[in-house]
């Protein structure tokens with residue numbers, strides 16, 4: 001971030017106090033930060049704090065002739081390498097969507113050709129409101145990047161989605177965005193998610209409790225890091241993360257075929273799917289009739305997709321997941337070695353653990369290293385996992401331009 005020019009827009013919301021910490025984090029990394037406050041932001045925090053932390057007078061008015069004489073708002077818009085609005089209130093997102101130029105920050109957003117990044121922060125119902133969601137969809141379609149929101153306890157006493165991401169996370173994301181578009185920029189990453197269904201007859205199947213939430217969160221985090229993400233998903237009830245290419249499959253065999261078809265040019269493969277290890281040996285073409293007899297179901301092994309990718313010629317960097325009920329580290333390390341993986345993310349599973357929950361924790365292992373990612377919402381965890389994957393992938397030389405698979409632009 002050294003020498004990068006960041007306009008930090010602060011709008012009205014209780015999360016504005018966290019923006020002071022954000023300025024510190026950005027300045028620590030060598031960025032030059034110009035804070036621009038809206039009138040509502042000043043109701044929550046004073047400009048003196050930002051001035052002290054950024055070393056620059058805060059700008060807050062289009063009509064401040066002294067400030068405009070020093071650097072006019074059009075010059076300021078040109079000066080920026082990125083405009084980050086954190087917190088971005090529901091009102092600001094609405095004004096940005098409608099192209100308003102009714103205060104300095106909104107005007108700068110209209111007048112800049114630098115990337116605009118917003119970190120929404122608001123009450124969960126305001127975030128979920130159809131008007132806000134429509135605004136967000138419009139902004140995304142115009143290339144505005146969203147960081148968050150995260151979920152958890154809110155200042156209003158409610159719990160849900162709408163929390164501004166933590167300053168450290170925002171600074172990490174911005175760093176990825178500014179470092180030549182980030183190390184994953186344009187790299188093809190294939191990820192599997194969700195359960196598979198193994199048909200017994202036309203109306204019955206064998207499956208598991210995976211909801212797909214962990215895998216979809218990892219896909220979103222990869223996309224935020226500007227990767228070209230292909231998400232191969234079993235049957236789940238989740239929307240596709242923006243900008244992600246999704247391929248829906250049902251069975252382990254179909255998932256294996258889809259992965260094989262996408263492997264060319266893939267830099268990193270991540271297996272978060274809970275792929276059924278067994279399928280019914282015989283598929284009954286007609287519905288099996290109930291009788292008075294016991295019914296035995298013979299099961300056959302499914303293909304091991306992850307091990308197959310790791311054994312392929314010109315293999316990508318391969319990350320597996322391990323779902324364990326006991327001896328998590330021992331079993332996961334055994335899978336890391338047996339399947340010849342570069343990294344494995346292990347989670348303890350069981351009643352109300354990992355499968356179909358909003359939160360999770362991961363123990364990440366590689367050849368002679370380990371990292372514990374503490375209990376948190378799956379998207380936050382996914383972002384931390386992506387940072388680790390980038391580190392290990394780079395340590396193995398995976399990002400050397402032109403020498404490895406996966407550079408698509």
Ligand code: PMT
Nearest residue numbers: 210211212213214271274275304305306321322323355356
């Ligand atoms: O989907 P959620 O509800 O959010 O839950 C998330 C999760 C618990 C499913 C996820 O975090 C997780 O642990 N995914 C891996 C589940 C699993 O099948 O683990 P495993 O230990 O049985 O398999 C090890 C690895 O081999 C996994 O990467 C799996 O994708 C892969 N595998 C397994 C069998 C098979 N036939 N082919 C495979 O590729």
